[in-house]
Amino acid sequence: MITPDSPVDAVFGKSTNKRKLVREGLGIETVEELLHHFPRRYVTTSEVSDADPVEGEDITVVGRVTSCEVKSFQDRRTRRLSQRVQVRIATGGPSFTMSFFTPYHGAAEKEAARMQPGRYGMFVGKAKRFNGTWQIAGPHSVMFDEAGDGGLADSLKGLLPVYPLTAKLYSFDVQKVVQTTLDLVEDVPDVLPEPLRRELGLLDVMTALRWIHGPDDYQQVGAAQKRFRFQEALVAQLVLARRRSAHAARGARPRTGGGGLLAAFDARLPFELTAGQREVGVQVERDLAQPHPMNRLLQGEVGSGKTLVALRAMLRVVDSGGQAALLAPTEVLAQQHHRSITTMLGDLAGGGMLGGAAEATRVVLLTGSMNTAQRRDALLAMASGEAGLVIGTHALLEQRVQLADLGLVVVDEQHRFGVEQRAALTDKAGSPPHVLVMTATPIPRTVAMTVFGDLETSVLAELPAGRAPxxxxxxxxxxxxxxxxxxxxxxxxxxxxxxxxxxxxxxxxxxxxxxxxxxxxxxxxxxxxxxxxxxxxxxxxxxxxxxxxxxxxxxxxxxxxxxxxxxxxxxxxxxxxxxxxxxxxxxxxxxxxxxxxxxxxxxxxxxxxxxxxxxxxxxxxxxxxxxxxxxxxxxxxxxxxxxxxxxxxxxxxTDGFELSRVDLEQRREGDVLGRSQSGFRSGLKSLRVLRDEKTIVEARSVAERLLADDPTLESAPLLADAVARLEHSRQSDFMEKA
The missing domain is CATH 3.40.50.300 (P-loop containing nucleotide triphosphate hydrolases)
Known part of the structure; x- marks a missing residue:
């Protein structure tokens, strides 16, 4: 009996070469992984496809056979008389010729019978130009009304799936083995409970698998994709929701102020805060007062006043008896922050020093190029709690760096820091610190996590004073x-x-x-x-x-x-x-x-x-x-x-969030559930964050409702198993740290 847990070898029979290509080239080990290796696109089986060949590159076209001839030739190596089948096909673009060399007597006639003029098929090979005509070299083919092909013809109804492939493996190779597997597999468990599927109008898993691998039309493709995309979004949202709940349960110390440092700073400001700065300041102040960690993204143009908003948040934490750390990507920027913050604070930065104000704290800088005495002084001030404000580069992430009571982490230009690096700093706190990340353009990963609901966002949209378009x-x-x-x-x-x-x-x-x-x-x-x-x-x-x-x-x-x-x-x-x-x-x-x-x-x-x-x-x-x-x-x-x-x-x-969406469309979302900041190594299989934003938001709402009614998902054991698998994977560790 073939089940989803069966090794993929079980459905390949004697085709050891193809089995090896699927296992090693595509990384598919089980029947379930094979069935969830979804097509990347589809081509119609009743129409020729447009072809835009590039010489020397692989090409896949649907074409109609216009001529087929059997020709004899003398093999240069063996000097024997051999035969080849020369075929010409018409496509929506140029015509192509190709030659099929037959290995034994009578094979040419058999191949020619497959390639009768008027028949349609898919042809794969390398595009070449010879004597002014296009050729497909080393061709492989599948004819759409071909009998005795292991069930492939029956599945080629209106659309032919084209799969992600590896070298020497063709789309119809995958199509054949998938169709065989769908006929043999038993008891494919459905992760989504039947009442939820009925409520949301989603297909059952077997119908969805058959439609996504062998659809009659694009309507069936859409229905199948909708089901699998929602399933992936729901499992991810359930994991995220449980992580948020556990994170909140651990608690963070509310930082409600109480000292006079922030008030003294505000009183000395030589200008009025902008409306945007005041609004975001209220949001941050409200977050800091909560008994669970803030996780907020502050987006604004270069010079829009993000640093001032962050500094006021840092001063509130110091007023609450804690420390705040600002992580900058380069020494130049860390030094600039240190100079500007020290200048803005004036004698409020002179804590413990002669001439310092009564409410003052100490501001220290830590970078990799500081000498031993400077580093020792900074590390001591941080560990003792004497330094309320800490500014530094990657040097802050070193294991020997300790802080007495880290209450807030501010990350500047956060796209320069990976998930693990940011986690290395937040892990230095006894209880989860509040986190504020600042950027002028969110990277794709950040936008993705925002859509997934792990970051609250604040925007400083006003053009700063003194800035011109x-x-x-x-x-x-x-x-x-x-x-x-x-x-x-x-x-x-x-x-x-x-x-x-x-x-x-x-x-x-x-x-x-x-x-x-x-x-x-x-x-x-x-x-x-x-x-x-x-x-x-x-x-x-x-x-x-x-x-x-x-x-x-x-x-x-x-x-x-x-x-x-x-x-x-x-x-x-x-x-x-x-x-x-x-x-x-x-x-x-x-x-x-x-x-x-x-x-x-x-x-x-x-x-x-x-x-x-x-x-x-x-x-x-x-x-x-x-x-x-x-x-x-x-x-x-x-x-x-x-x-x-x-x-x-x-x-x-010049809108940062609009540009981040452009970035996301081009570079994809990065590994939302893992390390990669952007690009094609996405941990998402069916989902694309921009395209499926509504699906993701709906899944978050459903996840919260399911957990409110049934925190352990006891009523949906297969869904609970899927959530547990993701929770226990390495991916979810990074998801938590992100």
Missing amino acids: IQTSVVPVAEQPSWLDRAWERVREEVQAGHQAYVVCPRITGDEPEQGERDQLDLDDEGEVVAAEKKKLTAVEELLPMLAEGPLAGLRLGLLHGRLPPEEKDRAMQAFAAGDLDVLVSTTVIEVGVDVANATTMVLMDAERFGVSQLHQLRGRVGRGGLPGLCLLVTGAEAGTPARDRLTAVAAT
Whole structure:
């Protein structure tokens, strides 16, 4: 008897090669895993398909046989007379010819009988061009009305499923074994209870499996997909809901204030808080007062006042007798936060020091480059509780770092930190600390977790005082090469008007990127990685002399990248900030921590190599002094490609959440249930966060109702088993930490 738990070998019979490909190539070990290896798309079996061949690449087409001939030839190796079947098919695009070489006498006639003109089939092979015609080399085929094919013909009704595959494994190979399995398998348990399916109008599991693997039409595909997507969303939401409940049960210390530090700080502010800052401040204050941990995302443009909101929250925690830690991704940014917060607090940062205010606390900085004495002093102040405010980089995550009473963790530019890194800091608290994460553009993972309900969100939408709009334009050098000349003219015009400019490159020299920098990976509609164009990318050390001798000759140019000695980096940044340089040619090290009010223009070279979040962050360096900003995205990406679409989207809006949705559509949600921050290694099988947002939200509501009525899911044991499997997996550990 074949059951879902049976090894997949049981349904392959003598086909050892195909069995090995499925097990090793696709990682499928059981019958259940095979049945849940769903098609990625479908093609009609009654119509030819459009074909857009690329020479040398694999192609899959549905076509109609227009001619079939048996031809004889002499085998060059054996010198024997052999036969081949030459077939021509018509598609919605070009026609193709292909040759099927027959291994034994009489096989040619048998193959020709399969390929009678007028019959339809699916043909797979490598596209080649010969004598002006397209060929399919090394072809494999399945004819749609073929008898004696192990049941495949019966399943080819209106649509043919196309599966995610591995090398040397064809879609119809998977289709055949799946159909065989559906005929043999018994007792497929249904995770969703029948009353819930009836209430929500969902298919039972066997009907859904048959429809998703062998549908008559797209209506059946939709109904089957709806069932499996809801099932996955419901199991995930039940796990998340139980985690939230357990997390809340552990409790967090309410931080309601009581000291005078925050009041003294507010009284000294030389300006009024914006309406947005006041509104978000109330939300955060309310969260901090709860006996369960805050988990809030604060989104706002660069310079919109996120840091001030976070500082007021940190001061409230200090007023409550606790400590607050701010985690920054780079030393430059950590030092900047330390300087600005210390300056804003004035004598309120002089706790325990002569001249410090009565309400004062101490602010300490911890980074990797501090000397031994500095580190020892900071660690002691943190461990003793003397330091109410702690600001640092990854150095805060080290095991020997201890805090007396960590009540709040603020994570700046949180897309720079992985799940485990953030958890390493929150684990330093005796009870779960409150968490506030800040970003100008949420990464896909964050948006995904927001949709799943694990992050409350606050938005600072107002354009900050002193900030001017930024105009962003795409410079498509492949189509309009003269536009690059105009870009350099615009830089010169801005400099002549008394302003400054950045030129940002993706490489330092040759093929060497900035430390930690990765090129953007684009995906096609089926989630496969689109190969980046192979070309030499612009490097700062090569572009600088070219600009100095060419379009920007006579201007004062400076160089900045992460491989420079620290004193040279400081010298370059200080010279640019002081106005001693007109143009700073840099890598992405200027993404955060560099604030020059007079910089109005940015030229981003090879802009397609950067992701949405980074593009948005980079352009936030200009337009900071009340002067209109200009960002030029120079690219060789062709129109219609994912890279070009991404740049067009960035040029169209400065709204961080809108851009995060663009990012999510292109890069997918990342491993929402695991480590990966973004990309094709999603832990989700059927779900896509944007496409299925309504399903996910509905599943959350159903999950909360089910748990309210039956906390142990005793009435739905199979659903409880599915939840337990996910809860006990490694994935759920990361889900909890996220």
